[in-house]
Structures are given as C-alpha cells and as structure tokens.
Amino acid sequence: MAARLPTHNDLPTGQDTLGRERLVQRVAREIATGDPPLVFGVHGDWGAGKTSFLCQLEHELTEQCSLFPKAKPRSRVCSDITDVFTVWFEAWRYQYEPSPIVALLHEICRQLPRHKKIYDGLKKWGTLMTRGFFAAVDELSLKIEAKPLGTGGEAELKLKNPIEAIEKARDAWDEEHLSGRLTTDHVRRQLQEAIAKLLGNERRRVCVIIDDLDRCDPTGAFRLLEGIKIHFSLSQCIFVLGVNIRQIELAIAPLLPGADQKADSIEKHTEAAEYLEKLCSFTWKLPFLSPAARSSLLRLGLANPPEAKVEETTPLPEALIAKIATVAETYDCLPANPRKIKGLANSIRQLAEHGWHDEGSPGMELAIPDSEAETLLIAAAIYHFHPELLRYLQTSKSAWIEVLNWINGKSALPGDSDLLKFLMTLRFQSQAMGDTEKSATPGGVTRASMYADPTHLNVLRIENLVRTATDPSFKNSVTYDSIRRYLDLQG
Numbered sequence: 001m002a003a004r005l006p007t008h009n010d011l012p013t014g015q016d017t018l019g020r021e022r023l024v025q026r027v028a029r030e031i032a033t034g035d036p037p038l039v040f041g042v043h044g045d046w047g048a049g050k051t052s053f054l055c056q057l058e059h060e061l062t063e064q065c066s067l068f069p070k071a072k073p074r075s076r077v078c079s080d081i082t083d084v085f086t087v088w089f090e091a092w093r094y095q096y097e098p099s100p101i102v103a104l105l106h107e108i109c110r111q112l113p114r115h116k117k118i119y120d121g122l123k124k125w126g127t128l129m130t131r132g133f134f135a136a137v138d139e140l141s142l143k144i145e146a147k148p149l150g151t152g153g154e155a156e157l158k159l160k161n162p163i164e165a166i167e168k169a170r171d172a173w174d175e176e177h178l179s180g181r182l183t184t185d186h187v188r189r190q191l192q193e194a195i196a197k198l199l200g201n202e203r204r205r206v207c208v209i210i211d212d213l214d215r216c217d218p219t220g221a222f223r224l225l226e227g228i229k230i231h232f233s234l235s236q237c238i239f240v241l242g243v244n245i246r247q248i249e250l251a252i253a254p255l256l257p258g259a260d261q262k263a264d265s266i267e268k269h270t271e272a273a274e275y276l277e278k279l280c281s282f283t284w285k286l287p288f289l290s291p292a293a294r295s296s297l298l299r300l301g302l303a304n305p306p307e308a309k310v311e312e313t314t315p316l317p318e319a320l321i322a323k324i325a326t327v328a329e330t331y332d333c334l335p336a337n338p339r340k341i342k343g344l345a346n347s348i349r350q351l352a353e354h355g356w357h358d359e360g361s362p363g364m365e366l367a368i369p370d371s372e373a374e375t376l377l378i379a380a381a382i383y384h385f386h387p388e389l390l391r392y393l394q395t396s397k398s399a400w401i402e403v404l405n406w407i408n409g410k411s412a413l414p415g416d417s418d419l420l421k422f423l424m425t426l427r428f429q430s431q432a433m434g435d436t437e438k439s440a441t442p443g444g445v446t447r448a449s450m451y452a453d454p455t456h457l458n459v460l461r462i463e464n465l466v467r468t469a470t471d472p473s474f475k476n477s478v479t480y481d482s483i484r485r486y487l488d489l490q491g
Contacts, residue, residue: 014055014065015074017300018338019293020286024053025077027284028060031207031238032081034281039228039239041276041283045455046214047339048286050242054209057240058086061207062115083204085118087111092212095220101227102141104208105191112198112206121200144187144231192234205236214244218251225252229279245283249273288336288454295329297338301345316352323373324348331465333377336454340385347384351486352376371476374469378478379486381462388422394489400480407466427459 016024027040042057044050051067059065060078066088087108094103112118195206213221228239253268256275276283289297302321328334334341382390393399399419406413406423413420453459469478483489 013052014059014068016056017297018049018052018289020049020053020056021077023284023287024056024060027057027240028078028081030282031057031061031205031240032078032084034238036205036235036238037233038281039241039279041241041243041245041280042286043243043245043283044286045337046244046247047337048455049338050244050286051211052338053286054211054240054242058088058209062086066111083201085112085115085199085204085206087206087208089208089210090212091210091221091224092215094224095216097220099144099227100220100224101231102144104210104224104227105141105144108195108206108208109198117204118198118200121198144227188231188233191231192236195234195236199236202236205238207238207240208232209240209242211242213241214247214251216251218255221248222252222255225279241280245273245276249276252276289338289341291329291332291334294334294336294341295325297341298328298334298345299325301342302348316349320352320373320376324377327373327377327465331462331468333381333461333465335385335457335459335461340455340457344380344384348376348380351380351383354486371469371474371478371482374465375478375482376486378462378466378469379483382483383487385457386460390487392419392422393483393487397480397489400483400489404466404470407460407463425458427453427456 027042030040031038042050042053044053055065055067056074059074060076061081061084063076063079066086088111089104089107091100094100097103113122196202199206210224213224216224232239249269249272252275253272256271299321302316302324304315334344382393389403393403402413402419406419413423466478468474471477480489
C-alpha cells in the first residue's frame with residue numbers, strides 16, 4: 001500500500017490537550033459538594049471541545065466514561081468522590097420525542113445500574129422488587145407523557161409496585177384533602193422516591209450530563225428544558241448542560257410562554273437569557289485557547305494519529321511540523337477553536353502530501369526549504385478557511401498580485417470588484433492587534449469598526465504572515481509559484 005498521511009477524526013477525547021484539567025476538577029467538586037437540586041451549564045462555541053470536557057468531567061466523577069468505556073485511562077485527581085453516579089444523555093437523539101424527559105427517565109433507569117454500587121443494591125432488593133421499581137418508572141413515564149408540561153390534573157397516580165407502599169397513609173390523606181393537587185406534584189414526589197430508592201443512600205446523587213442540547217430542534221430542546229425544570233427539581237439530582245448559549249437562546253426565544261412574535265430580536269434574546277439564567281445555577285464558560293495553546297494543538301494535529309499504522313503511513317518531517325507551529329504562533333494565524341485547528345491540520349497534511357507528490361517525492365525525502373512552512377501554512381489557511389478567496393486566486397496570477405496589494409495597502413480595487421466585495425466581509429488581523437497605522441484600507445474603508453472574534457472564520461488571520469513572507473526582502477520569500485504548487489492555481 002502506498003504511503004499516505006492519515007486524517008485525524010473529530011471524535012471527542014478523554015485526554016486533556018487544552019489545559020482545562022483544573023476547570024474539570026473545579027466543576028467535579030461543585031457537583032460532589034453542592035446542594036441539589038442544581039442545574040449547571042458548560043458553555044462553548046461549536047467545536048470548542050464541550051463534549052471532550054464533559055467526557056473528562058464524567059471520568060473525574062466516576063473513573064469511567066460512557067462514550068469511551070475502553071479509552072486510555074487518564075489520571076484522576078478527585079479520587080475521594082465516591083457517591084456521584086452519572087447518566088449521559090445525548091439530547092439530539094431524542095429531540096423529536098413527544099416528551100424528551102421520558103426518554104431521559106428511561107436512560108436513568110438503563111444507565112444507573114451500570115455503576116457497581118447501584119447494581120449491588122438492586123441485587124439486594126431481589127428480582128421482584130427490582131422489577132417492581134422499573135414498572136413504577138414505566139407508569140411514571142405514561143403519566144408524564146399524558147401531560148408533559150404539567151398542566152394540572154387529578155391526583156390519581158396509583159403505582160402497583162413496592163414504592164407505592166411508602167408513606168401510604170400520607171398519600172391517602174393528600175388524595176382526600178388535596179383534590180386539586182397538580183399531577184406534576186405527584187410525579188415529582190414519586191420520582192423523588194424512586195430515585196432515592198435506586199440510589200439507596202441519601203448521601204448519593206445522580207449527575208445527568210446532557211450533551212448537544214444546542215443541536216436539537218428548538219421545540220425538542222424547549223420541551224427537555226421544561227421537563228427538567230418541572231419534574232426533576234429533586235434533592236439528589238444535578239444536571240450539567242453542555243451548550244452553546246447563543247444558539248440555545250436563539251432556538252428557544254420564540255417558544256417561551258407569552259413570547260411576542262413581533263418583539264425585536266434583542267428583546268427575545270434577553271427573555272431567553274433570563275429563562276436560562278433562572279434554570280441554571282451557574283454556567284462555566286470554556287476559556288479561549290491562547291496563541292501558545294493553539295500552536296501546541298496544531299502541532300499535535302500535524303503528527304500522525306495514535307491509531308495510524310506505521311507501515312501504511314509516512315509522517316510529516318518533525319522539523320517541518322515544528323516550524324509550522326512556530327510560525328502559526330508568531331503570527332497568530334489560528335482561530336481559538338479546537339475543531340477548526342484540527343481541520344486546518346488535516347488540510348495542511350493533505351496539501352503537503354499533494355505538493356510534495358507533484359515534486360516527485362511522496363515520501364517527502366527532499367530537503368525542506370526555509371520558506372516551506374510559511375508557504376504551506378498560507379496555502380492551507382486559504383484552502384480551509386477562505387474558499388471564496390481560493391476561487392478568485394484560481395483565475396490568474398494577477399489575482400494573487402491584487403490580493404497582495406490589497407493586504408499591503410498599495411492599491412485600491414474597483415468599487416464593483418467581486419474581490420473587493422468579498423474582502424469587505426473579512427475582519428483584518430492588523431486591527432485586532434491594534435495596528436493603527438494600517439487601520440485604513442484602500443478605498444477608504446476603516447478597520448476600526450471591524451471586531452475580530454478570536455473564534456470566527458471571517459478574520460484574515462494570515463494577513464501579517466502574508467505581509468512578511470511575501471516581502472521580497474524576506475529570506476526565501478513566498479512566491480505565487482510556491483503557493484500554486486499546493487493549490488493547483490493556474491499559471
């Protein structure tokens with residue numbers, strides 16, 4: 001088989017490569033010591049590593065990971081945490097259920113017995129008691145499905161199982177004297193008793209980790225949040241929601257009770273933010289990656305994946321990897337988003353194989369020119385982050401010259417130029433770095449109003465690298481021909 005450069009996948013990881021270990025431990029401690037009921041949020045943009053963070057959090061709590069039960073063990077600092085039992089709930093899988101909270105209830109019943117202490121407790125119950133417990137959950141599910149948002153009802157919940165006998169006299173008194181009692185009150189009380197029985201110890205607690213809520217259909221996401229608020233405000237339950245807050249606010253804003261469809265987006269956004277704030281006790285925001293952390297992650301992405309078979313692959317030269325990582329950090333070329341950095345690394349690997357192959361050396365044995373890292377990084381950034389710019393550059397060599405002149409402020413472009421229209425959508429790196437001398441672009445457009453979000457793709461992050469690397473005075477400067485070798489540009 002011919003040698004190749006394997007592509008890294010986008011699966012979450014149980015190993016911390018982003019410097020978030022201390023935050024994982026802080027959240028774990030809060031879950032273990034907080035006073036339930038509690039709902040916490042973990043916010044991060046799409047691709048920020050929320051699922052990996054939640055995997056590491058689950059392992060810190062229980063020494064196991066639901067998504068990767070056979071994953072390589074990581075060191076666990078909070079080994080004294082012994083009474084937290086986790087349930088992993090991928091919300092998007094159940095987004096179209098009439099009542100997602102019922103699916104959650106059944107996942108709790110399915111997953112909790114996997115924890116040894118819970119399993120041993122069920123064995124002590126005996127077969128009839130255990131079956132009776134799960135029958136209780138089935139009847140509770142039917143009750144919730146009948147009135148999923150707790151709109152009221154008669155006090156008629158009668159469970160034919162061992163839990164029914166708990167405080168039977170009190171139940172009879174309630175049914176006789178509180179005929180208007182809400183169905184949700186009965187359901188919540190029975191859930192409390194059922195979960196307490198399953199945990200078997202009042203010191204124990206269940207932590208439900210909900211991932212991908214922000215990828216759900218808006219109605220499904222809202223139903224799940226409402227179900228948590230109405231039915232699971234229980235003394236032994238803690239929820240951790242992995243969400244992109246901005247996306248979930250946009251999704252649920254039109255569905256909030258009394259939402260004014262004519263209200264402006266700012267008002268709706270505010271209402272949604274207040275709703276989430278009332279639901280969540282606290283939300284941790286995953287920090288942005290520093291330029292050094294981004295460079296380190298890129299370096300990991302440029303190396304062969306751990307699972308790659310040595311005999312079927314040829315790695316990039318270590319010297320080239322180190323040079324690319326250094327250049328990326330020096331010129332701040334990377335977005336602060338792990339998934340986007342991993343995608344760029346894959347593009348670099350594939351373009352490197354293609355470019356060297358054109359030179360007749362799939363194995364990359366040729367000497368590496370000093371400018372190769374700069375050339376490859378510029379080409380891959382254009383290829384991966386700016387497809388519109390790539391399409392324009394494929395038209396002619398003059399297009400490359402026009403782009404360089406624009407970046408260096410040497411000439412203006414016609415007002416009706418398609419290239420100008422595209423470049424006007426970009427945010428410029430020099431403004432983000434406070435370069436006031438270059439705050440005005442050809443054509444009179446100022447960069448002062450162009451905020452460069454560290455995670456967004458509409459920032460020309462290779463701007464300062466291009467300025468330097470294409471300067472004729474730069475040793476072995478990057479040329480159109482060297483870029484063309486990687487991008488199949490026309491001569």
